[in-house]
Amino acid sequence: MHYFVTGATGFIGKRLVKKLLERKGAVVHFLIRQASEAKVAGLREYWGVSASRALPVFGDLTSKKLGVSADDTRALKGQIDHFYHLAAVYDLEADAESQIAVNIDGTRNTVELAKAIGAKHFHHVSSIAAAGLYEGVFREDMFDEAENLDHPYFMTKHESEKIVRTECKVPWSVYRPALVVGDSRTGEMDKIDGPYYFFKLIQRMRQILPPWMPSVGLEGGRINIVPVDFVVDALDHISHHKRASGQCFHLVDPMGYRVGDVLDILTKAAHAPKMNLFINAALMGFIPKSVKKGLMALAPVRRVYRAVMQDLGLPEDMMNFVNYPTRFDCRETLAALKGSGIECPNLKDYAWRLWDYWERHLDPDLHIDRSLKGTVAGKVVLVTGGSSGIGLAAAHKFAEAGAVTLICGRDQDKLDEACRSAKGKGYQFIAYPADIADMADADRFVQLLITNHGGVDFLINNAGRSIRRAIEGSYDRFHDFERTMQLNYFGCLRVTMGLLPGMVAKRKGHVVNISSIGVLTNAPRFSAYVASKAALDAWTRCASSEFADQGISFTTINMPLVRTPMIAPTQIYKNVPTLAPEEAADLIAQACIFKPVRIATRLGVTGQVLHAFVPRVAQIVMNTSFRMFPDSSAAKGEKGSKPQLSAEAVAMQQMMRGIHF
Numbered sequence: 001m002h003y004f005v006t007g008a009t010g011f012i013g014k015r016l017v018k019k020l021l022e023r024k025g026a027v028v029h030f031l032i033r034q035a036s037e038a039k040v041a042g043l044r045e046y047w048g049v050s051a052s053r054a055l056p057v058f059g060d061l062t063s064k065k066l067g068v069s070a071d072d073t074r075a076l077k078g079q080i081d082h083f084y085h086l087a088a089v090y091d092l093e094a095d096a097e098s099q100i101a102v103n104i105d106g107t108r109n110t111v112e113l114a115k116a117i118g119a120k121h122f123h124h125v126s127s128i129a130a131a132g133l134y135e136g137v138f139r140e141d142m143f144d145e146a147e148n149l150d151h152p153y154f155m156t157k158h159e160s161e162k163i164v165r166t167e168c169k170v171p172w173s174v175y176r177p178a179l180v181v182g183d184s185r186t187g188e189m190d191k192i193d194g195p196y197y198f199f200k201l202i203q204r205m206r207q208i209l210p211p212w213m214p215s216v217g218l219e220g221g222r223i224n225i226v227p228v229d230f231v232v233d234a235l236d237h238i239s240h241h242k243r244a245s246g247q248c249f250h251l252v253d254p255m256g257y258r259v260g261d262v263l264d265i266l267t268k269a270a271h272a273p274k275m276n277l278f279i280n281a282a283l284m285g286f287i288p289k290s291v292k293k294g295l296m297a298l299a300p301v302r303r304v305y306r307a308v309m310q311d312l313g314l315p316e317d318m319m320n321f322v323n324y325p326t327r328f329d330c331r332e333t334l335a336a337l338k339g340s341g342i343e344c345p346n347l348k349d350y351a352w353r354l355w356d357y358w359e360r361h362l363d364p365d366l367h368i369d370r371s372l373k374g375t376v377a378g379k380v381v382l383v384t385g386g387s388s389g390i391g392l393a394a395a396h397k398f399a400e401a402g403a404v405t406l407i408c409g410r411d412q413d414k415l416d417e418a419c420r421s422a423k424g425k426g427y428q429f430i431a432y433p434a435d436i437a438d439m440a441d442a443d444r445f446v447q448l449l450i451t452n453h454g455g456v457d458f459l460i461n462n463a464g465r466s467i468r469r470a471i472e473g474s475y476d477r478f479h480d481f482e483r484t485m486q487l488n489y490f491g492c493l494r495v496t497m498g499l500l501p502g503m504v505a506k507r508k509g510h511v512v513n514i515s516s517i518g519v520l521t522n523a524p525r526f527s528a529y530v531a532s533k534a535a536l537d538a539w540t541r542c543a544s545s546e547f548a549d550q551g552i553s554f555t556t557i558n559m560p561l562v563r564t565p566m567i568a569p570t571q572i573y574k575n576v577p578t579l580a581p582e583e584a585a586d587l588i589a590q591a592c593i594f595k596p597v598r599i600a601t602r603l604g605v606t607g608q609v610l611h612a613f614v615p616r617v618a619q620i621v622m623n624t625s626f627r628m629f630p631d632s633s634a635a636k637g638e639k640g641s642k643p644q645l646s647a648e649a650v651a652m653q654q655m656m657r658g659i660h661f
Contacts, residue, residue, distance in 0.1 A: 455502030
């Protein structure tokens with residue numbers, strides 16, 4: 001038996017050809033462009049057949065009779081038992097012109113060739129999109145009833161099927177697959193579309209929220225999903241057993257799912273937080289189209305909408321299809337498949353395979369260099385306070401990744417020691433002595449950086465001072481607040497504002513500000529420190545808004561407690577669970593690679609939420625902890641042994657790792 005297939009290199013077509021070639025003595029002629037001749041050997045290898053059974057026919061979908069030569073047309077005449085037309089644009093985001101050229105004109109050219117070679121039966125693989133946005137149940141014997149065909153994809157799929165119905169002079173059948181996803185046995189898929197658009201959103205939820213945290217999902221219309229192996233098996237079986245002309249078959253899941261059901265199944269497959277509350281997108285239907293159009297005409301609304309959709313990996317018009325109103329009857333398909341053992345599997349049984357394959361092979365992040373080396377190699381990185389603690393650990397990471405690593409600090413001996421340690425590891429630091437709390441020295445330092453390095457690409461504002469002392473012990477120590485603000489806020493600003501003009505000129509640059517978890521939890525005894533960091537956070541939020549369109553980005557890290565020389569005077573911290581400097585440096589590296597607006601621990605975010613929604617409860621919790629933990633000897637100006645903590649205090653330390661007490 002001889003077959004002719006268009007779209008044989010596509011996701012469905014490639015697998016259909018393999019299925020057809022499993023038939024004894026089958027020969028497949030497949031359309032391919034001359035420019036793609038090099039693919040033929042690989043296709044034959046995938047199909048597992050010799051050149052005598054898989055024969056390329058060179059042509060082009062957009063040419064009359066597919067551009068097949070006269071010699072090939074004569075050779076094919078009377079030889080083709082089944083002609084399968086699968087080649088099409090299956091992309092909601094494709095422009096209308098290309099969809100018309102391929103889906104409509106290409107189908108007309110294909111029908112002409114099928115007639116010219118005298119094919120015995122023409123099989124047109126259409127789509128449920130041919131029904132448009134039909135309100136209600138769409139049967140297999142319905143076609144003209146399609147409605148709401150405004151979108152180019154729906155319109156072209158409808159028109160291409162119409163060409164087959166009205167212009168095809170050989171017996172024909174039409175097949176309308178639902179949204180085709182990966183193989184139910186392997187998860188294999190070749191692109192991201194349909195339900196896959198939600199995968200990145202689900203992955204983000206899993207990364208941000210603990211697995212037990214209830215989350216909010218989106219409810220909408222019904223969505224019909226079928227795996228590619230079902231489509232291929234059904235198409236192969238029906239096309240060989242149903243020879244009557246003019247029939248249409250819906251290759252769909254007889255059950256179908258609502259959007260919320262699909263999201264729930266996928267979140268379980270991804271081990272993401274369960275969606276317990278669903279917001280029905282139909283609620284947005286009360287907003288008149290004129291109002292929606294007016295809102296989208298506003299530049300800020302357009303930018304926000306596009307940014308959100310891009311960040312989530314969703315097409316801009318995706319929300320138009322969330323309330324998909326059509327259900328599909330498939331009684332003819334079920335009758336044709338009866339006794340064959342072919343049936344659509346339950347999405348719940350294979351969703352995990354789809355997720356696993358996507359995360360291993362299709363996740364867009366896999367194809368982006370997310371390494372620190374790929375981000376900073378050859379770039380100029382400045383780490384303030386880089387001679388010890390977090391700054392030194394971060395500097396080592398940057399230098400090892402190939403960055404031109406600049407460090408600054410007040411202590412020349414510590415800078416020299418840091419440079420020696422870097423040299424011993426096979427790379428180098430460029431060290432500058434500078435006191436950025438001194439505005440004049442900060443200006444001198446910035447000018448030196450501009451002269452010697454042309455500015456910086458990454459600025460890590462790490463230099464800081466912390467004071468752990470209750471307010472009632474600070475009545476006569478106002479200078480604590482002044483010197484903390486001088487370094488943590490004014491010093492950071494002086495350096496940042498000195499380097500920003502150079503970043504703006506290059507239209508690129510990233511600033512990482514090391515803040516504190518105390519800003520989120522409003523930690524007692526750290527009023528001077530938290531206030532200075534809160535000021536820096538507020539300034540950063542303002543700056544982020546001003547420079548968002550100039551290629552400059554900012555990340556605030558609400559750093560938990562880290563074991564550095566800065567906390568050494570507080571004896572009770574010696575046995576408190578803290579981050580190592582290297583772990584803190586990892587957070588800084590992530591800030592440079594992914595450039596998020598904020599990095600914070602779950603505990604810090606929880607504290608922020610508590611203060612926002614139940615401030616009185618948050619105050620009671622923090623006041624209780626304040627009374628549990630005494631001032632350090634250093635804060636009291638005394639020399640003494642480590643304070644004794646109660647069992648309750650020790651338990652709280654362990655539960656709230658990283659919080660300043």
